[in-house]
Amino acid sequence: MNLLEFLQAPLPFLVLSTLLGAIAGSFLSMLVYRLPLIMRQQWHAECCQLLSTPEEKADNTLSLSLPRSFCPHCRHPLRLIDNIPITGYLLNGGKCHFCASPIGWRYISVELLGIAIAVIAALHWGPSLHALAAMLFGWILIALLFIDLEHQLLPDPLTLSLLWSGLLLNQSTALFTSPSNALWGTVAGYLILWLIYHLHKLLTGREGMGHGDFKLLAALGAWCGATLLPQIILLASLSALAIALPLLLIQRIRSKSRDNTSVTTTAIPFGPYLALGGWLSLLYGEVINSLLIPGLTG
Ligand SMILES: [Zn+2]
Structure with missing residues (x-):
């Protein structure tokens, strides 16, 4: 039995799906926080260009990949362990390791939902393309759900x-x-x-x-x-x-x-x-x- 055949068995596929869900949840948590800010940055730059006003010196260096994950309160970069889905939150007792500010409920909710979506899809469809596609569908919906709840915005890229x-x-x-x-x-x-x-x-x-x-x-x-x-x-x-x-x-x-x-x-x-x-x-x-x-x- 090769690795691909092994992963197509129901139990290994469920374990793999849970891991994928945890990774996706962590990415989604970052996406939900950053995407609206990146879009606001772009709109601000476009408005300044349209009105021919000099662009204010603002924090317009945010992207999905840079800078590396940081605490939104004290802006201190997170440690590697803080980025581990669920574990990072639990180890720090739901607070930032550096400034002790509470980490919003959104982070843990998004991570848990990311896993839940993957597990439900894996159980519903079993090892299949259906399950993987449904996970992608569910993860994008999670990002849209939280961004719309917080910002009343459904970003076009999503x-x-x-x-x-x-x-x-x-x-x-x-x-x-x-x-x-x-x-x-x-x-x-x-x-x-x-x-x-x-x-x-x-x-x-x-x-x-x-x-x-x-x-x-x-x-x-x-x-x-x-x-x-x-x-x-x-x-x-x-x-x-x-x-x-x-x-x-x-x-x-x-x-x-x-x-x-x-x-x-x-x-x-x-x-x-x-x-x-x-x-x-x-x-x-x-x-x-x-x-x-x-x-x-x-
Ligand atoms: Zn902090």
């Missing part, structure tokens, strides 16, 4: 990578759905939210969602196919109602009790709920569809 990779995989191998279903899923995914956005703007004069949501649903359509789009939107809407609405109500009550005259309104990012709907549909899409529409599968 939504478009997801869209093109889904289209390519389904066009070349029909991995999760047929090539035509994937293509129509991409087109319909974009158009459905684009239409809702413009209808809402026409009726209220306000923007109801960001353009990133159109691209994210197009990407989910590319992976899952047009037939699963209604289900993704339903799951996203139900989870948004179940999770975000109570939080919003609590927030409104609190702000009202602080100041009787003003109530602050907070926009709810829809990306995290689309990501959740997309992930559930990729795994259990046919089962959920047969539960929602019993006659669909006979």
Whole structure:
């Protein structure tokens, strides 16, 4: 038995997937922190160029690879041991080794979710290209989920990578759905939210969602196919109602009790709920569809 055959056995594949998940989780944790900052850096430089104003001396040297990982509070470079997924967090008791500032819950959550995605995909599909592709899908969704929660932003480099990779995989191998279903899923995914956005703007004069949501649903359509789009939107809407609405109500009550005259309104990012709907549909899409529409599968 050679190494490749050994890794294709269920248990070694599960162990390998867990390790991959830990490495991906650590990378995603860095990506979620740095990508919005890098994009802001670029927008700032473009604005200065457009307005012909001298660019302010700012920290514009950040990239995905440089400088090496550092504490966002004291900016001290991390030790090698601090970069080990999960272990680094636990060894330091959830605090920076140098300044003792608490490490945000986001870091450990992203790392744990990175592993969870890999383990779920490995158990669901077994040693296969399906499992590896689903891991990639889930990891990109994790990055989008956390960036949208924190910054209300769905970066193009992530939504478009997801869209093109889904289209390519389904066009070349029909991995999760047929090539035509994937293509129509991409087109319909974009158009459905684009239409809702413009209808809402026409009726209220306000923007109801960001353009990133159109691209994210197009990407989910590319992976899952047009037939699963209604289900993704339903799951996203139900989870948004179940999770975000109570939080919003609590927030409104609190702000009202602080100041009787003003109530602050907070926009709810829809990306995290689309990501959740997309992930559930990729795994259990046919089962959920047969539960929602019993006659669909006979
Ligand atoms: Zn520190």
